[in-house]
Amino acid sequence: MAKQAPAVLKSVTVSLPFGIGAASWEADPTEQNAAWELYIELVTRVAVQSLSADQGSIREAMNSLYSLFGSTREILRKAGPKVGASHDSVGGIAIAVLNNGLRPFLSQWHPLLQAWEAKRLPEVSPQAHEKAWDQEPQLRRELESLRGNLEQYANALGAISGIKP
Numbered sequence: 001m002a003k004q005a006p007a008v009l010k011s012v013t014v015s016l017p018f019g020i021g022a023a024s025w026e027a028d029p030t031e032q033n034a035a036w037e038l039y040i041e042l043v044t045r046v047a048v049q050s051l052s053a054d055q056g057s058i059r060e061a062m063n064s065l066y067s068l069f070g071s072t073r074e075i076l077r078k079a080g081p082k083v084g085a086s087h088d089s090v091g092g093i094a095i096a097v098l099n100n101g102l103r104p105f106l107s108q109w110h111p112l113l114q115a116w117e118a119k120r121l122p123e124v125s126p127q128a129h130e131k132a133w134d135q136e137p138q139l140r141r142e143l144e145s146l147r148g149n150l151e152q153y154a155n156a157l158g159a160i161s162g163i164k165p
Contacts, residue, residue, distance in 0.1 A: 014156035016093060017149035018101035023088045027160050030082040031090040035160035037075045038094055041068060042154040048147055051140065058130050058139055059117070062110060065102055065146075072098060090160060097153050105146050109139055 013024040027035070042048050045064040046056065072094050076083055083091035112135060120129040130136055158164030 012160050014093075014159050015152065016096075016156055017152040018097060020087075020093065020096045020100060023093060025088040027090070028082065030079055031084070032161050034075055034079040034083045034090045034094075035157045036163070037079075038072060038090070039154055039157035039161055039163070041071045041075070042150060042157065048150045048154060050147065051143060053137070053140060057127055058113060058136065058143070059126065061143055062106065062113060066106060066110070068102060069098060090157075093153075093156070097150075101146065101149055101153075105142065109142070113139070 011024065012027045013022060015022050045068070046061050051058075051061055076091050076094060079091070083089060083094075085095060086092045087096070113133075116133045116135070117126070117129070120126065124132075133139075155164060
């Protein structure tokens with residue numbers, strides 16, 4: 001059975017995280033395609049998957065989050081100005097998520113984690129060193145909160161791309 005391409009949406013309304021609010025507009029095929037690419041970038045990353053206290057690496061999650069800046073820029077650059085930069089556009093939403101959600105989180109936690117990592121002795125594994133950090137539980141809690149917001153963003157991108165209701 002052949003898969004059907006998502007239909008062009010007449011209009012879309014999405015609820016967004018990070019204080020961005022809701023957005024409504026008529027999404028065109030360029031925005032749908034960009035939303036699909038952004039969606040795939042998000043849902044395939046460790047940073048948007050739940051990371052229980054006994055698994056995974058915070059560093060890996062942070063690197064994954066940081067790489068969203070480059071991939072988002074590339075997707076928006078490739079899509080061109082039709083994806084927009086206003087509140088009610090895929091481009092505007094993506095930029096707001098980077099600036100209102102990811103940037104504050106990474107600006108706070110990246111230097112703290114880097115400083116802790118610099119104190120690791122060669123005989124201690126990176127994961128064991130992370131677990132010994134007194135701020136590790138707080139970072140994991142905030143990472144989980146961020147993950148929830150990124151999941152909401154991914155759901156919005158899914159709706160814009162036409163693959164989710």
